[in-house]
Amino acid sequence: MRYALLVQGGPYSDQAAHSALRFAEAVVARGHRLETVFFYHDGVYNAARLAAPPQDEPHLVDRFRALHDDHGTQLKVCIAAGLRRGLLDEREAARHGKQGHSLEAPFELTGLGQLIDAGLSHDRLITFSP
Amino acid sequence: MQDDTTKASSQVLVILRHGPHGSSWLREGLDAALVAAAFGREVTLLFYGEGVTALVEGQGAGPLGQKGTQPTLEMLAMYDIETLLVDQQALDERGLAASDLLLPVTPLAPSQLAATLAEHELVLNF
Numbered sequence: 001m002r003y004a005l006l007v008q009g010g011p012y013s014d015q016a017a018h019s020a021l022r023f024a025e026a027v028v029a030r031g032h033r034l035e036t037v038f039f040y041h042d043g044v045y046n047a048a049r050l051a052a053p054p055q056d057e058p059h060l061v062d063r064f065r066a067l068h069d070d071h072g073t074q075l076k077v078c079i080a081a082g083l084r085r086g087l088l089d090e091r092e093a094a095r096h097g098k099q100g101h102s103l104e105a106p107f108e109l110t111g112l113g114q115l116i117d118a119g120l121s122h123d124r125l126i127t128f129s130p
Numbered sequence: 131m132q133d134d135t136t137k138a139s140s141q142v143l144v145i146l147r148h149g150p151h152g153s154s155w156l157r158e159g160l161d162a163a164l165v166a167a168a169f170g171r172e173v174t175l176l177f178y179g180e181g182v183t184a185l186v187e188g189q190g191a192g193p194l195g196q197k198g199t200q201p202t203l204e205m206l207a208m209y210d211i212e213t214l215l216v217d218q219q220a221l222d223e224r225g226l227a228a229s230d231l232l233l234p235v236t237p238l239a240p241s242q243l244a245a246t247l248a249e250h251e252l253v254l255n256f
Contacts, residue, residue: 006254041158041256081158112165116142119252120171127255 003027004036004122006115007043011060012053014130017046021063023126028071036074036118037064039107042130044082047075047107068106076118079109142166142173143250146181150189150199156181159256160202167209174213174250175206176238182220185231203232215246 005024009016020037027034039046051061067073077087086102089109093101103109119125144163148155167173177185190198206214218237221227228235238246247253 040162041154080161112162113169115162115254116166116169116171116252119142119254125252129255 001032001123003032003034004038004118004125005034006038006040006119006125006127007046008039008041009128009130010042010045011048011051012057013042016128016130017043017060018058020128021058021060023128024067024073028067034067034071034073035122036076036114037067038115038118039075039077040081040112040115042085043128044077044085044087047077047082047087047103049102049104049107065106075107076110076114077103077107078112078115080112082109141250141252142171143176143246143253144173145176145178145253145255146184147179147256149180149183151192151194151196154196155256156184156199157197157202159254160199162254162256163211164202164205164209167211173209173211174215175211176215176217176246177220177235178217179220182216182224182226182231185214185216185233185235186226187230187232200232206233 005020007017007020011017024034024037046060046064048061053059064075068075082103083092088096088098088101089103090101092109144159146156146159150156163173163175184199184203189200192198214233214235215238216228216235218239228237
């Protein structure tokens with residue numbers, strides 16, 4: 001089956017992102033395709049390039065990135081929710097006159113229309129919210 | 131499951147479970163509904179639980195700097211979002227009647243919820 005996930009909880013603050021990752025890893029372990037993870041609301045913080053958790057805690061950003069590297073999962077971040085919360089890729093940082101960027105590939109800023117498309121084009125969309 | 135993603139009449143149900151103040155859930159949920167409608171999808175809203183308070187008149191910006199959601203709600207018709215379901219039990223619990231609300235709504239009894247969820251191709255929960 002083709003799965004998409006919607007992640008709406010921030011990393012470390014709530015269980016949502018942890019649960020999403022465990023579910024994601026189970027989906028691919030069972031031989032299904034996890035094609036898209038969409039980050040919305042506070043879930044956009046899971047794409048923070050500069051996240052530096054203690055070494056004895058799971059690195060959630062790296063684990064989401066690994067879904068892309070190992071399984072080709074697209075990691076899509078709502079641009080409106082991201083910009084408000086300081087998640088900018090190099091292009092948006094330049095456009096807004098910011099010195100650094102906080103989001104990079106394989107995470108990509110994209111519109112909410114992509115969430116609707118993912119929901120309608122995949123067999124399942126599973127939401128993880130706080 | 132539908133594979134035809136270009137079908138214009140795809141049914142999207144957006145469930146709004148938060149009031150207009152205290153968090154951005156309502157605004158971000160409404161944004162998702164408006165985008166779905168702008169992409170030509172047929173969208174139904176369900177105001178559920180605390181979400182029914184979004185429809186109480188006069189939800190302005192307030193002192194905390196969040197934009198009020200009333201102007202967005204008043205735009206729904208422009209986006210052809212015309213089916214507004216409300217959780218009748220939540221209205222009753224709060225002493226509200228459908229006539230107290232900003233827009234015409236269709237009350238939904240708890241017994242109708244499962245069928246409503248089942249008949250939509252995509253359900254987004256905010």
